[in-house]
Amino acid sequence: MKPHSVTHLLATDLDGTLVGDADSLRRLLHYYEDEPYDVTLIYSTGRHLQSALSLIEEEGLPAPHILITDVGTEIYEGISGQPDRQWRAQITAQWFPERLAAAAASCKGLIPQDIPSRHRLSYTIQSEEPVRELEKKLAELQIPHKLIVSSGRDVDILPPNTGKGEALRYVLQSRGWQSANILVAGDSGNDHEMIALGYPAVIVGNAQQELYAMAEQPHIFRAVQYCAGGIHEAWEYFYGTSKAGVSK
Ligand code: GLC
Ligand code: MG
Numbered sequence: 001m002k003p004h005s006v007t008h009l010l011a012t013d014l015d016g017t018l019v020g021d022a023d024s025l026r027r028l029l030h031y032y033e034d035e036p037y038d039v040t041l042i043y044s045t046g047r048h049l050q051s052a053l054s055l056i057e058e059e060g061l062p063a064p065h066i067l068i069t070d071v072g073t074e075i076y077e078g079i080s081g082q083p084d085r086q087w088r089a090q091i092t093a094q095w096f097p098e099r100l101a102a103a104a105a106s107c108k109g110l111i112p113q114d115i116p117s118r119h120r121l122s123y124t125i126q127s128e129e130p131v132r133e134l135e136k137k138l139a140e141l142q143i144p145h146k147l148i149v150s151s152g153r154d155v156d157i158l159p160p161n162t163g164k165g166e167a168l169r170y171v172l173q174s175r176g177w178q179s180a181n182i183l184v185a186g187d188s189g190n191d192h193e194m195i196a197l198g199y200p201a202v203i204v205g206n207a208q209q210e211l212y213a214m215a216e217q218p219h220i221f222r223a224v225q226y227c228a229g230g231i232h233e234a235w236e237y238f239y240g241t242s243k244a245g246v247s248k
Contacts, residue, residue, distance in 0.1 A: 008035075008239065009180040010231070011042040011168050011194065014052065016187040017204055017227060018043070019059050024229035029062065031232060040180070042171060044068040044164045046150065046190050048117050053079060066175075071148060071156045071190050072167035073119035087170055088119075094144045095119055095159040103141055107133045110155065121157040131155055150189035151208050165193025181239050185231045187211065195220060200238045204230030 012018045018025065032039045041064040045052050052069050055061070056079065067076040073091065075084040100121055104110050109130035110123040125131060131149055138145055138157075146158045164186075172178045184194050184201040189210040195201040200219050203211045206226040214220065221237050223230030 006040045006175070006177045006180045008037050009040040009042065009177055009182045010185065010235075011044060011182065011199075012185040012231060013164075013187060013191050014043055014045040014047070014055055014061075016206060017185050017191070018061065018231065019055065020206065020227035021229060022059075024225065024227055024232060025059070028228040028232045028235075031235075040065050040177070042066045042068065042168065044072060044168060044191075044194060046071045046154070046156070048115050049074065049076065049081060050116075053081075066171050068164065068167045068171070070117045070120050071122075071158060071162075072164035072194075073117070073158055073162045075167055075171060084171075084174075086174070087167070091119060091159045091162050094161060096143050096145075097121060099141070099143050100138070100145055100157050103137045103143065104134060104157065107137065110134065113154075119159055119162065123155040123157075124153055125149075125155055128152075148190050148192075150210070152210075154190075156190065163193050164190055165197055168194045169197060183231070183235055183238060185234070187227075200234070202230055202234030206230070 041062060043064040047055065047069060049069050052067060063079045065078060067079060075087045076082060104121060104123065107130045109125060113122040113124060115122060135147060144160045146160050146163050148156045148163060182199040184199050185204060186195050187204050187207040189208065192211060198219055202221045202223050204227055205223045221234045223233045225233045
């Protein structure tokens with residue numbers, strides 16, 4: 001990929017955020033094509049690599065510059081499948097999957113997800129009960145971890161220094177992209193930390209309750225429109241021609 005200067009950057013979740021409403025997705029992509037600048041894309045998803053790549057292909061999404069998968073535990077260069085080795089090295093030091101899995105196995109109601117991921121343990125739940133039990137157990141055992149609940153259904157146990165917020169912070173810092181015009185977009189619990197980073201962010205109109213519960217802050221825009229329509233609405237709010245003074 002040829003080097004390019006990064007002036008505008010969209011860091012977005014996929015399911016329920018960029019993907020979910022085909023018409024508004026097409027409109028957003030056309031809008032970006034018509035702008036006088038390039039928009040650097042970072043996709044950040046809960047899916048594992050193969051599943052994320054399938055979605056990108058099925059939906060005809062533009063290839064991202066960076067692909068963050070597995071709830072912010074894996075970082076890849078574009079769609080090449082080339083992992084960021086420095087990131088990987090720094091997260092494995094605090095990853096104790098056997099001890100965490102044993103603790104989770106002793107909590108009734110956590111159903112393991114069948115995924116190939118190396119740096120997360122994921123479960124589905126039917127009620128909040130097992131999450132409270134798991135939280136208590138992990139605190140007693142003092143095993144380093146980060147616990148994330150999304151959509152009242154998915155429970156992810158991650159290395160403590162990971163998650164979508166930490167992964168995005170790392171990418172922006174390591175590539176020197178922090179001062180670009182950035183928009184962060186999400187719809188569910190695993191997006192919370194990246195929306196809270198402090199960059200302009202959007203909670204799309206169809207978001208889960210757990211994101212709506214976030215405190216009002218000037219950098220967080222709550223869209224009315226769903227999915228890519230919400231990203232579009234927020235982009236115009238933060239960077240639209242009249243606001244940012246960008247002439248076409
Ligand atoms: C996606 C992933 C799933 C994960 C969930 C929440 O649905 O496929 O494994 O638990 O996101 O992060
Ligand atoms: Mg989502």
